[in-house]
Amino acid sequence: MKIFSGKQIYDADKFTIEKQQITSEQLMERAAIQIFNWIHSRLQGAQIKIHLFCGIGNNGGDGLVLARHLNEHGYNIDVHIVNYSDSRSEDFLINLDRLKEKGIWPNFLNEDATFPAIAQEDVVVDAIFGIGLNRAPDDWVQNLIVHLNNSQAFILAIDMPSGVFMQDMVPSSEGAIRANYVLTFQVPKLAFFLPQTGVFVEQWEILDIGLDWEFLQGMETDYELIGKNEVLAMYRPREKYSHKGTYGHALIVGGSYGKIGAVTLACKGSLLVGSGLVTAFVPKCGYLPLQSSFPEAMVLTDSAEEKISNIDFSISPNVIGMGVGIGTHPTTAQALSNFLDNNTIPLVLDADALNILSETPGLLDKMPAQSVLTPHPKELERLLGKWENDFDKLRKVKEFSQKYDCIVVIKGAHTITVYGNRGYVNTSGNPGMATGGSGDVLTGIITGLRAQGYSALHAAIFGVYLHGRAADIAVGETGFQALIASSILDHIGKSYLDLFKVVEPEDAKEEKGK
Ligand SMILES: NC(=O)C1=CN([C@@H]2O[C@H](COP(=O)(O)OP(=O)(O)OC[C@H]3O[C@@H](n4cnc5c(N)ncnc54)[C@H](OP(=O)(O)O)[C@@H]3O)[C@@H](O)[C@H]2O)[C@H](O)CC1
């Protein structure tokens, strides 16, 4: 699913209005009715106090339309206009008049207003700012936002939590609504998925307001949300007349004394996603543990006992996963540098291989084109230097990806894979994955997919999805705390099977039950 910028959404608005021959005010009515239906189907007329805080633009207009429908259905509402500017939108004004015609006179909040008391059991509808926010709200509006956040009431935000920008950092951690639920129109918004702004969005849901589908599909976007539908299009089926050679040979280079398990996990990841063969290249001390813990892998050893000192092998793998458990010993760094001088085999680079790359001048230039890098935040910082905020981080990663023609997998709650100017935001995964070895499994998975012939980009996007999905399935059995890297491995098979599970619509289930 594409993630659009604010400008693209306004363009889609305009196009839809012309094509469907409706007015903008009719589109607003359509959007707000969707919000009303969502609330009404849950509250069923319950007399909970609903406070609607409406700005003076179209987000506020949505709030006013919602207020009118709630009132018509007998709900207990208070409407507050957050009067932050004189430039009220036309559709806001139309709907303000309609509300007044129904006998509802909103409470106007200005700079010196006393904020209304809100009880913990009330509901707050946040319709102050939507996608039109383009500067930090005034102090008094920020104070109102703090007041609403502190109320402990359930906050339902329309389209965006007020104070959260579409594609920039919030001015301060206090300056934005912490929404329990965001009902967002038509398309997801990038800010929902970044660590610094995602915290303002506990849950979100898209409401389809009928913007022109063809127009939206035809637009190129900088970001895409990756779910089952997106990765299914990448999936490469297994062929009947195939053999292990058809699915490639993955080589995992890594390990050092005390960190051989990382290589085992990566090897298992490679084979479990379907690479035909996997070989580990480890220091001598890794030979026995690997052979005894994972018989499916072949093992080659370095001449050194405890660390990688010379990456030299006589096999011809299709791809090399490099770096898990490898350490940063100068001998190993030199070995990596020597290896990169002559290597043309595709690479997946992780962990200390990334640290060596960022610390040794000129080494990044030696990466083959379309190498996949899988840094965690600290490793990423070593590669890029510091960033100001999550949006700045994405800008810097894009520059880096273009400069070195590489794919960067920014690991996190919503892992984002960046290639060139595009970012792919993953939707699978859970907090249980924050555990040692989970990254090693991912490196193995991406290497194993690449070995089978997936492009570097698809291997990264699909691998990240499978990895997260396996953990999501596993967590049902383990809970977050007891989820370990091996649990992810154990569920890779199920995450493949899950791709082809058809979710039956509710109606179909009901039909069957009759
Ligand atoms: N296609 C859709 O998704 C539809 C969305 N709808 C709703 O419309 C809003 C967007 O409405 P818009 O009027 O463009 O923007 P806002 O309501 O978010 O903001 C209103 C104006 O406020 C000004 N502004 C911005 N930041 C500040 C600030 N910090 N302080 C004061 N004023 C600010 C800005 O105007 P300026 O001229 O002053 O720059 C904004 O324009 C969308 O989110 C949906 O809720 C439609 O209802 C249906 C279609």
Ligand SMILES: [K+]
């Ligand atoms: K809002």
